[in-house]
Amino acid sequence: MHPATATPTHCPYCALQCGMNLAPGRGESPLAVEERADFPVNRGALCGKGRTAPALLSSRVRLTEPLIRSHATGRLEPATWEEALDTVAEGLDRNRRAHGADAVAVFGGGGLTNEKAYALGKFARVALGTSQIDYNGRFCMSSAAAAHQRAFGLDRGLPFPLADVPRTGCVILVGSNLAETMPPALRYLTELKENGGTLIVVDPRRTRTAEQADLHLAPRPGTDLALALGLLHLVVAEGRTDEEFIAGRTTGWPAARAAAMAHWPEHVERVTGIPVPKLREAVRMFCAPESAMVLTARGPEQQSKGTDTVGAWINLCLATGRAGRPLSGYGCLTGQGNGQGGREHGQKADQLPGYRKLTDPAARAHVAEVWGVDPDTLPGPGRSAYELLDALGTDTGPRALLLMGSNPVVSAPRAGHVEERLRALDFLAVADVVLSETAAMADVVLPVTQWAEETGTTTNLEGRVLLRRRALTPPPGVRSDLDVLHGLAARLGPGQGHPDLEKKFPTDPAEVFAELGRASAGGPADYAGIDYGRIAREDGVFWPCPTPGHPGTPRLFLDRFATEDGRARFVPVEHRAAGEEADAAYPLLLTTGRVVAQYQSGAQTRRVDELNAAAPGPFVEVHPRLAESLGAVEGQPLAVVSRRGRAVAPARITDTIRADTVFMPFHWPGEGRANTLTNPALDPVSRMPEFKVCAVRVETVDAAGRDTTPSTGAETADAAA
Incomplete structure (x- = not known):
């Protein structure tokens, strides 16, 4: 049944949950998306996925019977x-x-x-x-959640509204490509710069988001932890710590400081590939204004040391007094809706x-x-x-x-x-x-x-x-x-001696929400x-919002942190290698991510014609030097091989990626499935798999899918190291 009037609601995709109105549609789609400018998160802006979401309602693409x-x-x-x-x-x-x-x-x-x-x-x-x-x-973000809990006693992706981001003095954005993953949120970074703030982007690729940055740091995949520790080392060495904040609102600083001091700038440059002058410039930009934020996403989190990596960025915020204060803090950009x-x-x-x-x-x-x-x-x-x-x-x-x-x-x-x-x-x-x-x-x-x-x-x-x-x-x-859970409970209950088990599983969502x-x-x-x-x-x-008269809590930690003593906890961490490092047989590093027109496993977006036209399939992003050493040609198939399997997709040659790194989006099944390659090495705390870095080799293939490249790319990887 088509609606008679527009219905205010939210996009089915990412964690922005952009506001939209759904009006009566035309043709195959029963609904059409209209702008909803009054919702404060996106203020009417939508990406292509949100704008085309009603296409998923078509019986042509969705299931309609068991x-x-x-x-x-x-x-x-x-x-x-x-x-x-x-x-x-x-x-x-x-x-x-x-x-x-x-x-x-x-x-x-x-x-x-x-x-x-x-x-x-x-x-x-x-x-x-x-x-x-x-x-x-x-x-998605279990490593950030674990680090949040360790440091602050509570996990909420952002402890402040997005509206605070343009009003801070500096943002370090780590492992996020907002321009493609959450396009309507990019305006917050644009407004930050318009207001005189600065943006530092940490990403091994020069993404559309990194192009907006005042400073782009491109570390070797798997070295974000060393980078954060190196910045904290410089904060201490240059006398930029906030001793009053540390003494009054934190615990554990001596051990965390000692761990950071073991990561001196020249060592961090060798590990990450980021020159020392850039490290110093990042510290100056972050510490110069009165307020600053660090925002992380899947880049540093989807690693076998993701909890410690996020913890190191939190330590940087705490040491400089950039937490528990207005317009400052650490936050995680949640991914799924x-x-x-x-x-x-x-x-x-x-x-x-x-x-x-x-x-x-x-x-x-x-x-x-x-x-x-x-x-x-x-x-x-x-x-x-x-x-x-x-x-x-x-x-x-x-x-x-x-x-x-x-x-x-x-x-x-x-x-x-x-x-x-x-x-x-x-x-x-x-x-x-x-x-x-x-x-x-x-x-x-x-x-x-x-x-x-x-x-x-x-x-x-x-x-x-x-x-x-x-x-x-x-x-x-x-x-x-x-309804499914209610129906299954009705069938399972009698066997357990609970003939009314289905009553514990109501079908009215308002009743479930009240419970x-x-x-x-x-x-x-x-x-x-x-x-x-x-x-x-x-x-x-x-949330938290404990009573009907409570105003809700847009900003956490301004008075105290959610720990027993109200103080944030420094957690000492040290850099360690990724679960799998490059070697002679697999000399390159693969990192994975998203493209703007597809979402997650693509199960929904791959069924939308407009989105498929914009992003029809997987690809392998390689640096021109690597392409030259392989004899790779733009658009021709490349095989990416890890210890777990082989994926084949067309080459995309670009100088926006490190020469020792290749990138694949993960939205497609079949021979181009990026997650055929990825390493399930788990973070010991969060149990997050290491999606963001694994060792691979790259080979050209002929029309029959046979490998044709004797080189593994080791020469180019060595030159880039």
């Missing part, structure tokens, strides 16, 4: 909802009864609404009794709603009371995302998987291995909007509602809780994820004072 894999043909064939839910419940229950509760796993996504993320975590722990639940947000809220409310392996720890007896007791269960029945922490995927189908791992809102066949590291593990499962059920590469492998596929067909909340990168409104009726064969508020009450991420009406009236409410 599918079950036929034993006779081996193909996915249409089925009724009753058949599909019966089959899923039977597959989960069969494995649980045969092998125990942890033989069943749940995998979620950072694009799920708060209501769905909350219900999914509750379903895993109450309906299935399994500890085996995690989500693809573990691949609900990457912030998605990890706050229970679909992460070690957390309960409200950002409570699963191992905390008081937290378990509080949430169990809201859920109406015995806290002793709640399972403990399970495996992290990659460890969970790696264990699928093994003798000691899960045998059945329920997956919602994720496409690990494309998005997970060492993706070929993950695909093998998914094929080893006894049973796989996928709930999704489209037939993703992962859904195509499933035994049962459940077609679920998407952004414009459902009401629910998301929490953007600022910690602003927002309301997405239903703008049209979904197709008859489509149900919401909340989420009760479950989060008193926790670090407290939503108890937020309801749908208030979100609509105020255009979003910043």
Whole structure:
């Protein structure tokens, strides 16, 4: 059914959650996007993905009926909802009864609404009794979250609104290409410079964002930690520390200072490739104004030392008094649409709603009371995302998987291995909007509602809780994820002696959000004072917001940090090598990222004609010196080979990348799948895989796909080092 009037809502893609209006559409699309200039985050601006989002609502590209894999043909064939839910419940229950509760796993996504993320975590722990639940947000900003917790006692992507960014004196942007990942946010950096502020961009590539910088630092991939420590060394050596702030609002400075002093400038230059004069200039620019910020994204975070790397940048902020003060601080640019809220409310392996720890007896007791269960029945922490995927189908791992809102066949590291593990499962059920590469492998596929067909909340990168409104009726064969969990609970409950289990899983999102508020009450991420009406009236409410009369908290840490003593904690860290370094066999370093016209695994955006025209497929970005040594030609195929596999894509020759580095976007499956190559080495704290750096070699290939280059690129890599 087409809407009669425009509906104010938010984009389904990144963590900006840009405001938009959805009006009656024309032709194939039932909706058209209109500008919504009153929303403060994007002020009417939209990127191409947001502007074309209604194309996903077309029955031509999305799922409209359940599918079950036929034993006779081996193909996915249409089925009724009753058949599909019966089959899923039977597959989960069969494995649980045969092998125990942890033989069943749940995998979620950072694009799920708060209501769905909350219900999914509750379903895993109450309906299935399994500890085996995690989500693809573990691949997004878990290292920043861990560092936030260590230093400040609380994790929220940005501890201040985006509106503060143009008003600060200097921004160091580390490992982010906002111009392509969050185009409407680029205006904040433009306004920063218009206001007299300065911008430093840290990225091994001279991206469209780096071109806006007053200073571009291009470190060797995997050396961001050494860079941050080198800058802190110079801050100390040049007498630029804020001793009053350190003494009054922090702990642990002597050990952190000693660790930084071991990273002298000339050593850091050798490790990172950044000349000492540029290091000194960065310190001068950062320390000169009264206020400054450091913002990180996936570049420094998606490393096997990501938590320590972010911690080093936080130490730089603390040592210079750039935290816990107006217009200053450390922040993380969350990636996925609900990457912030998605990890706050229970679909992460070690957390309960409200950002409570699963191992905390008081937290378990509080949430169990809201859920109406015995806290002793709640399972403990399970495996992290990659460890969970790696264990699928093994003798000691899960045998059945329920997956919602994720496409690990494309998005997970060492993706070929993950695909093998998914094929080893006894049973796989996928709930999704489209037939993703992962859904195509499933035994049962459940077609679920998407952004414009459902009401629910998301929490953007600022910690602003927002309301997405239903703008049209979904197709008859489509149900919401909340309906799916309700239906499965109804089927699983009697077998557990809980004939009314489905009552614990309501289908009304407002009812689920109200319960989420009760479950989060008193926790670090407290939503108890937020309801749908208030979100609509105020255009979003910043958590924590413990009571209806509370104003919300746009700016954290101004009076005290969220630690027991109110002080921020310095954590001493030291640079160490990446999980995999270049060598004679694999002399180059691969880094991965996004392009402006595609999003995440591409499962949605690759179905939009306009976006595909702008970015039709993968490519391999190489420096001209490397291209010359290989005999590579623009547009001709190159093979990138790591210890995990081989990917082939056309060459893109550019001097905007280091000569010892190659870049591939990760949005595509098939032979150009970048994550075939990436290294699943895990950060010991966050369990984040090392997407951003792995050792590779590059070879030219002929039309038949055969390698034709005897050189590995070692000569060029050595020259660039």
